[in-house]
Amino acid sequence: MQERYDPAAVESQARDHWQSTDAYSVREDSSRPKYYCLCMFPYPSGRLHMGHVRNYTIGDVLSRFMRKQGYNVLQPMGWDAFGLPAENAAMANGVPPAKWTYDNIAYMKGQLQSLGFALDWKRELATCQPEYYRWNQWLFLRMLEKGIAYKKTGVVNWDPIDQTVLANEQVIDGRGWRTGAPVEKREIPMYYLRITDYSQDLLDSLDTLTDWPERVRTMQANWIGRSEGVRLGFPYELDGESHTLNVFTTRADTLMGVTFCAVAAEHPLATYAAKNDAALAAFVEECKKGTAMEAELAVMEKKGMPTGLFVTHPLSGEKVPVWVGNYVLMTYGEGAVMGVPGHDERDFEFAKKYGLPIRQVIADGANVYSTEQWSEWYGTKSGICINSGKYDGLNYQQSIEAIAADLSALDLGHKQVQWRLRDWGISRQRYWGCPIPLIHCPKCGDVPVPDKDLPVVLPEGLVPDGSGNPLARLPAFYECKCPTCGADARRETDTMDTFVDSSWYFARFASPDNAQAMVDERADYWMPVDQYIGGIEHAILHLLYSRFWTRVMNDVGLTKVREPFKRLLTQGMVLNDIYSRKGDGRVQYFNPADVDVQVDAKGTRLGATLRSDGKPVDWEGMRTMSKSKNNGVDPQQLVAEYGADSIRLFMMFKAPPEDTLEWSDDGVEGAARFMRKLWRTVYEHVAQGLPAPLAGATLTAEQRTMRHAAHTMLAKVTDDIGRRKVFNTAIAAVMELMNTLAKFDDKSPQGRAIAHETLQLVVQVLSPIVPHATHALWQALGHDDSLMDRAWPQPDPQALVQDEIQLVVQVNGKLRSHIAVAAAADEASIREIALADANVQRWMEGKPPKKVIVVKGKLVNVVV
RNA sequence: GCCGGUGUGGCGGAACUGGUAGACGCGACGGACUCAAAAUCCGUUUCUGGCAACAGAGUGUGGGUUCGAUUCCCUCCACCGGCACCA
Numbered sequence: 001m002q003e004r005y006d007p008a009a010v011e012s013q014a015r016d017h018w019q020s021t022d023a024y025s026v027r028e029d030s031s032r033p034k035y036y037c038l039c040m041f042p043y044p045s046g047r048l049h050m051g052h053v054r055n056y057t058i059g060d061v062l063s064r065f066m067r068k069q070g071y072n073v074l075q076p077m078g079w080d081a082f083g084l085p086a087e088n089a090a091m092a093n094g095v096p097p098a099k100w101t102y103d104n105i106a107y108m109k110g111q112l113q114s115l116g117f118a119l120d121w122k123r124e125l126a127t128c129q130p131e132y133y134r135w136n137q138w139l140f141l142r143m144l145e146k147g148i149a150y151k152k153t154g155v156v157n158w159d160p161i162d163q164t165v166l167a168n169e170q171v172i173d174g175r176g177w178r179t180g181a182p183v184e185k186r187e188i189p190m191y192y193l194r195i196t197d198y199s200q201d202l203l204d205s206l207d208t209l210t211d212w213p214e215r216v217r218t219m220q221a222n223w224i225g226r227s228e229g230v231r232l233g234f235p236y237e238l239d240g241e242s243h244t245l246n247v248f249t250t251r252a253d254t255l256m257g258v259t260f261c262a263v264a265a266e267h268p269l270a271t272y273a274a275k276n277d278a279a280l281a282a283f284v285e286e287c288k289k290g291t292a293m294e295a296e297l298a299v300m301e302k303k304g305m306p307t308g309l310f311v312t313h314p315l316s317g318e319k320v321p322v323w324v325g326n327y328v329l330m331t332y333g334e335g336a337v338m339g340v341p342g343h344d345e346r347d348f349e350f351a352k353k354y355g356l357p358i359r360q361v362i363a364d365g366a367n368v369y370s371t372e373q374w375s376e377w378y379g380t381k382s383g384i385c386i387n388s389g390k391y392d393g394l395n396y397q398q399s400i401e402a403i404a405a406d407l408s409a410l411d412l413g414h415k416q417v418q419w420r421l422r423d424w425g426i427s428r429q430r431y432w433g434c435p436i437p438l439i440h441c442p443k444c445g446d447v448p449v450p451d452k453d454l455p456v457v458l459p460e461g462l463v464p465d466g467s468g469n470p471l472a473r474l475p476a477f478y479e480c481k482c483p484t485c486g487a488d489a490r491r492e493t494d495t496m497d498t499f500v501d502s503s504w505y506f507a508r509f510a511s512p513d514n515a516q517a518m519v520d521e522r523a524d525y526w527m528p529v530d531q532y533i534g535g536i537e538h539a540i541l542h543l544l545y546s547r548f549w550t551r552v553m554n555d556v557g558l559t560k561v562r563e564p565f566k567r568l569l570t571q572g573m574v575l576n577d578i579y580s581r582k583g584d585g586r587v588q589y590f591n592p593a594d595v596d597v598q599v600d601a602k603g604t605r606l607g608a609t610l611r612s613d614g615k616p617v618d619w620e621g622m623r624t625m626s627k628s629k630n631n632g633v634d635p636q637q638l639v640a641e642y643g644a645d646s647i648r649l650f651m652m653f654k655a656p657p658e659d660t661l662e663w664s665d666d667g668v669e670g671a672a673r674f675m676r677k678l679w680r681t682v683y684e685h686v687a688q689g690l691p692a693p694l695a696g697a698t699l700t701a702e703q704r705t706m707r708h709a710a711h712t713m714l715a716k717v718t719d720d721i722g723r724r725k726v727f728n729t730a731i732a733a734v735m736e737l738m739n740t741l742a743k744f745d746d747k748s749p750q751g752r753a754i755a756h757e758t759l760q761l762v763v764q765v766l767s768p769i770v771p772h773a774t775h776a777l778w779q780a781l782g783h784d785d786s787l788m789d790r791a792w793p794q795p796d797p798q799a800l801v802q803d804e805i806q807l808v809v810q811v812n813g814k815l816r817s818h819i820a821v822a823a824a825a826d827e828a829s830i831r832e833i834a835l836a837d838a839n840v841q842r843w844m845e846g847k848p849p850k851k852v853i854v855v856k857g858k859l860v861n862v863v864v
Numbered sequence: 865g866c867c868g869g870u871g872u873g874g875c876g877g878a879a880c881u882g883g884u885a886g887a888c889g890c891g892a893c894g895g896a897c898u899c900a901a902a903a904u905c906c907g908u909u910u911c912u913g914g915c916a917a918c919a920g921a922g923u924g925u926g927g928g929u930u931c932g933a934u935u936c937c938c939u940c941c942a943c944c945g946g947c948a949c950c951a
Contacts, residue, residue, distance in 0.1 A: 043951055084950065156949070167949040216867055219946075221866050240939055294947050298865035307947095327865095421948095428949065498951070536945060539868080573945085602909085603874040603892040621943095653889070654876060660944080662876060666890050673890085676903090678926090726881065732878075732888035744867090808884045813932045853931060859883055863931045 001686060001780040005679035007643020007773070014456075015116060021587045023788060024118050026074050028525045032110055035071035036526045037063045038506055040542075041078045044104035044126075045085055048111045050574040050651075050663060051535065052851070054634050058657050058727075059439075059533045059743055060117045064768035065721050068792040072528055075510040077112065077119045078604060079105050081128035082433045082498045084167060088434075097432040098460035101334060105823045111636060116771055117642045122178065123512045128499035132508065134455030139549075140191075141437060141448050142556050152183065154425045155292050158186035158310045162467045163209040165429040167479035168293055178466055184289050188429035189471035191436060195548045199224055199419045201562075202547055213658070217313040218541045223540050225420025230404050232256055232413030234261060234320060238272065239356055245269060245311045245322065248333040248418050251343065253399040256388035257361035259337040261311060262304060262325035267335045270324045273307035280305050280324065287326045294329075296518040299842070302327050302350050314412040316389070325350065331422055361388050425544065426497040430463045433495025441482035450483050456491070464681075469493055473783070502542055503549035506564055519553070524560050529574050532565040536658075538689050539570060569657060569725060575845030576620040576631040576663040579608060582618070589630035590617055593665065622662055633663055637830040644771035647670040652727040652769050672736065678766075681738065682759055689751035690782045703754055704799075706744045710758040711799035713737040716790070717765045726767065756781070764793050808859040809834045811843040819860075827854045834860040 001156040002009075017741050018024065020719050028034075039059035042052050056077075079101075086097035088617040092328040093100070105126060112119065125132050143149035157166040159176035165186075170177040194200075206217045230252035233244030245261060263269050265287030274281035283305045283659040291297060304325040311320050318775050327346060328337055341358040343350030351358050385391045394402060400415075407413030427436065435456040437449035449456055459477055463468045471477050472494040482489040488627045510523040534542075543565070577592040590610055593615055598606045610617050625632040650671035655661040693728045699707070714735045720730035741758050744751070760781055765773040808829065809817040817839035821830050831852050834840060845863050851863040 040951095045951090047928070080951070165949075169950045171949095181910085219868050220945090223947085225867095279916090292949090295865080323880090327907070411907080424948080430949090438896085499948095502951085536869085536950095538946095540946060541948065583925090599892070601893065603890090613878095634903075656877080659877090662875075667876075670890055673867075673903095680904095719880090727881090729878065729888080736889055805886095810884085811934075813883095813930095818884085835875080851931060855883055860882080861931055 001683055003683055005676045010776045011643055011772040014775040024120050025122055026120050028522055029072045032072040036065045036074045036529045037531045038529045041080050042110055044084055044101055044573040046104050047516050048108055048635050050633055053572055054574055054651045056117050057651050061768040063118055064532055076123040078124055079126040079504055080502050081126040082501055086432045091466050092461050094463055095459050096463050112638050123509050125508060125512050130455045130457050132471050135455060136434045136439040136496060137454050144448055149191055151189055151191055153187045154190040155185050155187055158184045160184055164468045165639045170433060173199055177632045185292055190425050192423040192425050195424045196419060196421055198551055200549055206561060213570055219539050220544055227418050231412055231416040231420055232314055234314060236311040245336055247336045247338045249338055254340040254343045254361055254398050255403055257340045257342045257359045258320060258361055259357045260323055260329050261337055262323045262337050264328040264335040265324055265328040269322060269839055273309055284324060301393040302519040304350060306444040309645050314407060333418055359717050365653055379809050426500055427451060428497055429469050430495055431462055431469050436492045436494050439480055439482060439489045441487060442480055443487055444484045447482055501543045503545045507559060519558055526561060528561045528564050531567045532729055533569045533571060533606055537569040571657045572660040573624050574661045574663060576625050576633050578620040578623055578629045579617040580620055586610045591630050640670045642668060645773045646675050649770050653731040656726050682780055685755060685759060686780050691756050694753040703750060706754050707799040709737055709740045709763050711795040711797045714761050714793060714795045734766060809837060810861040811840055812863060816840055816843045830854050
């Protein structure tokens, strides 16, 4: 064994060993329980960022841990390879997206390997490969056959100068990112998937996902957004014909408080009214031009204009004015709402602004407020109806029932379930994506590409220029014959949303080499994913789409599972400091590695200076690492400097996996320091020769304490990693034990045997986290088997036994004393010892105890 | 705006099921070794008062439940994630 810890040598040696023994390859094996551990696959952006390193370290630790628990562990890796950044890079450098993507994949694969992740590379896939995306196309055709896929118009961001569709990301303050032109909304035909057919199933099944974080389930439930209410109609006459304006409401109890109705700019009634009203037409146009983003819509100033049209209140017969409101969404419900300013905040704001009447129709118990006291009764939900004619006195539930019944009798309404979830639009007017397999024939209409002609291969050499989709300008791609009639036809040039690619890759990892089928029976062995790990930012879209896609695959008989991910861990983001300096009207950002921080005598941050010029820079707090803020850290540089193990140890120790992790160079240095200390401790131990195993002789109190500490650590680490999935406390327990061992200065044969046992336990429990160094240390401790495949150790029950325990004694809830009692002591004797304690007596001041609470193994509280 | 989350020493965090607040690490301070530096080792480190023993306060704010609250309930504040074409 080398005296000095040399991570580079140790790590390449361990990697060579695993590679030569093919340690990462995995096959189906019905004799062992399977464990499928999957990390969200990366977008090949160029280099791994620290978020990836954190994600994959968590997955690797769990994979290696479960392998040592006897599971047949699958941990694959692939590339989410289609997407916008490749097109942006192409525009910037003139390199085709395909080349850029494949080059990035090659580099990043090397990075992943240098970090020592136990990945089965034989299953590697990239979503931009025709062998992969042909199955997107194949299943899309099945969805068309089943009516799950369909065509309708949808709204997109349109850049009028570049004549191109923009992603939300490309819209900055309402303007195109390249042209600066105000972005418009435009309606174009698109393909949609009927995820809404699965609303109830997707919602109900959330209850079965008991190993998902509660917050993710709540977010998904809110996103699906089931609400029970009443759909009702306001009748009106237009050009001598009878119509109804339909709205949905969850507050039918407030129906008698309606003082207006508001419709979306896209609503037919708005279109009709705008025909003869230039001002209204201008307003409708303005609304239509505005953002398509919900977040921006929600904070916009509420604006409206009257249409001059009136509808009839279905129950009171009153005339109700119809307004156009910029806050009404055409995509939710009916594109129209009833306005009850007395009991809805948004309606109230609107009514105040435009002088519409406000009417109270719900009262809070006995309190009846005047209109002037609106703030006191406004928004009341638990109350009874007032000013509502025959419904007066009814509560929330009763009034809704009564009103729904009356509307039903008039054929003007009924109770209905409304969903917030919308169908999934998958058409993208972009080049670097999976082609949608359709052909547009002037005679036959939209004709699916026959299965035998799949895949529709994306030509790889094109370089997009930012104006429109290059596929639409490539006759070799879009010119084709109609598969039905043979006439000249045009191939669809839209590609699929990249969320399609990532909605089923987890199933493909089970049978990545199958050219005949999307998945095969190997998926039945591996699916579902037992542990899925990825960023919380994917809590809704990716996870919901994957759940939907898995259901469709199940419905067409491809797989047996309906839920793809059994257990979910959402890891937090990796943050780093941001330093900037303002000058010449420009903000300049400096990498934290180039900045010196000044602190006071206590270590409080005083300021920071740039190392190169010594002048001050401003600290802007911590954010995720990004190019624009120049606060990135290159994993490769760190691996070269400290070795992969120290980086892995730092990431797992710094914060619990679900929390954000604040990057710190000092923290990495600390992890490296621990690795050196561990190495040195083992070196100094084995340098004196390997001790004989622990014999059955009686141990001293110190020796018993040492063994107790070692086996308590083992039990804690096993629980922390296995059950709680937290690693920082597991590592802390190991560090604590190492501190205890450093003070355990016992060179007797027994003492050395206990030190040996302790070090073996430390090396074994650390092996999932720092696999390279522990691989070498295990050999140094006298073993010739591969630590990676060695079963996880079990604590010795004998070592865990204690004769005497320390209890805390409180008087009136305040800590006043400590007592030592026999581990087996009963409540009465504990009470007696506690009351006899001098400190306790002093604080009782001679008063008799009113109550004595004894919590076994923890504390005694004396109440006087 | 809506939905979800977070808030504990100088800093990251620990306290898992209502039971010793601050484990473990970083930083800082003091010391040892060294010609010196690095590395390493030892000690101190929530705040206030006190030489000390010790006492008091303390987990974003304000309130509540309890023998006992970082933990449960309500209020408010600040920050972070998502909002359907970034992935």
